[in-house]
Amino acid sequence: MTDFTATRAMFDLPEGVIYLDGNSLGPLPRAVPARVARTMTDEWGKMVITGWNRAGWMDLPARVGDRxxxxxxxxxxxVIMGDTLSIKVYQALASALEMRPDRRVILSDTGNFPTDLYMADGLCRTLGPGYRLKTVAPEAVEDVIDDSIAVVMVTEVDYRTGRKHDMARLIARAHEHGALVVWDLAHSAGAIPVDVTTADTDFAVGCSYKYLNSGPGGPAFIYVAPRLADKVRPALSGWLGHEAPFAFDLDYRPGPGIERMRVGTPPILQLAALDAALDVWDGVDMHDLRRRSLELQQIFIDRVTAGCSELTLASPVNGAARGSQVSFRHQEGYAIIQALIAEGVIGDFRAPDILRFGFTPLYLTPDDVAKAADSLCAIMQNRRWDRAEFKTRSKVT
Amino acid sequence: MTDFTATRAMFDLPEGVIYLDGNSLGPLPRAVPARVARTMTDEWGKMVITGWNRAGWMDLPARVGDRxxxxxxxxxxxVIMGDTLSIKVYQALASALEMRPDRRVILSDTGNFPTDLYMADGLCRTLGPGYRLKTVAPEAVEDVIDDSIAVVMVTEVDYRTGRKHDMARLIARAHEHGALVVWDLAHSAGAIPVDVTTADTDFAVGCSYKYLNSGPGGPAFIYVAPRLADKVRPALSGWLGHEAPFAFDLDYRPGPGIERMRVGTPPILQLAALDAALDVWDGVDMHDLRRRSLELQQIFIDRVTAGCSELTLASPVNGAARGSQVSFRHQEGYAIIQALIAEGVIGDFRAPDILRFGFTPLYLTPDDVAKAADSLCAIMQNRRWDRAEFKTRSKVT
Structure with a gap:
């Protein structure tokens, strides 16, 4: 059994705060500051350029990728680390499209995170006439897959509602029709059990700063199915994806397997932070985590539903159909979240009307969640959100 | 007058080392560890997600970009920070090509850093038939610019030889022929005086981990001429380049000016490191820096030329035609550099036969440089490089 008291002790949680926003940015794991300090002072400071060999920086994207x-x-x-999720989406899509030269349609859904759609759109424009992104409602994706679709690109868990795609079924259906799949795990990795091998996806991408707690702007990851890894032709053909980067050849030759998905010089400080953050996972069983997450979600849903009927559940009622978050709708969602943050409960708002709460068993207890629900209900009952100070929008919502 | 004793004191230089590789990776500025520690502990640790507003993380790419x-x-x-130089090259090229829809040729030279060529090649392949990268000898670039060229992409200072393009002349010539220019400043920013405004370049890109001392994998920068910034259409259309990222619209609309060159979530720890590293530049006049750099280079050239005739100068003899590095050629270059590193003088090797030395007045004195030259000559005279241990190649050369 996973010891969640032990994992909680591995985080430096802000005092007086119940943090239900680990699905946006995970909190600071205690091991991170010392590790990053060591990387700066003992590695960069003392080894300077030789750190690429002596401190193993060059292999860090692959070593951390394996973790x-x-x-x-x-x-x-x-799996290899690097860049941002947006860039990894572009890489995966470009590679997938090149493997289906007779098809020109990327299929996605309106519940996908916008950057995936934007990057797909930018890629289609670069590829030229005929290439297009087709988006349908999340529930319709499976039904519209046909032999015209080159790539199905979906984020498993909807960032707004927490609704979860049945990836195994969707991938099987895409493959039946000869389409490739890019599976965005932004809200899955570290949140729910994922098995890219058994589900047989072609590509998977994700970020590390949410449930993997790597800190603001931590690097993204990309997975390419081993059956494809030596066949994909990188569109973002950077020097560190070259077969022999230090030969400095004038012509690009892709490196072996997943190495070819590297692009430029990797962000060593952020990778060191992620590497240290991953220690938290050493004793964690993903099925224990999932069970606990669903318990926490249920406590929250039951209490909020009972205590403040003004809020409408925006997430599926059935836990199996949700990721690790619960969302409610309210027209004054923005102000309500601000009022809640002012009382030490951090959730977040997603336009136009979503109040979003992430459930991360690594550092949240049933008691935390019950208290958070009670705070939310008290704010609703007393209309404490109804103040000008809570209605002024910040740059980042 | 710039006080180079003061700037030197701002670095935590490795003991017993003369560091002539700041053109690969700058050393650790003393202010960096404390700043990154604060970003982790006081910002990420205490503010968690609210750091994007409260600690100003969201604006950091623009604030640091201005510096x-x-x-x-x-x-x-x-100017805005983010991603890697490879990605920024791709962005600049894609934008430039889209502004010259009737032309399909990118012109570069064989002295350009390979990743620029590889990224250009990948982009051409994605754009489709007709698009191609044409490379000529560095000396021939100016002469072959004609009305068929869409974009001229050159790195001002050759990473192998230190040879410097005359950018003002090259840009003027490109513009005469209706071509756009992408100017790679990897070996220029912080190394020599650069004036993108007066030279009237269209795009400029560069990295921060060389002469700007941001640490391994520090973020890249991109400059877009203000006259173009509201017209370019980003190919890597990520959500943080959107006009209203937190509206989460399904359609991409580019943000105002340089903001549209943002892609994904910025690497805050690496940006904090860079921000602190830039303090070193506050009292530095770039013309003082250039004068001092040329002095240091001349001391090195004179002493090496006098003391070890086996080495052939690979850099231009005329200082005005060089960047801030000096290179020599020798068939056993790799082993010689290893032997030199073993004696505490760090330069680097670039295949097939280049010994490369960077001159960074911020932390190098004439005395350092004379000693380094003497070490090199002693190694050559005693053939101390001729040992098996110095000939085994590491992953990173």
């Missing part, structure tokens, strides 16, 4: 890979069911050597 | 911009003659609001 992330274990959390998503990937075999060793099939 | 870098001052070193390259850019007006405020025309």
């Amino acid at each position: 992330v890979g274990r959390l998503i069911g990937a075999t060793a050597g099939s | 870098v911009g001052r070193l390259i003659g850019a007006t405020a609001g025309s």
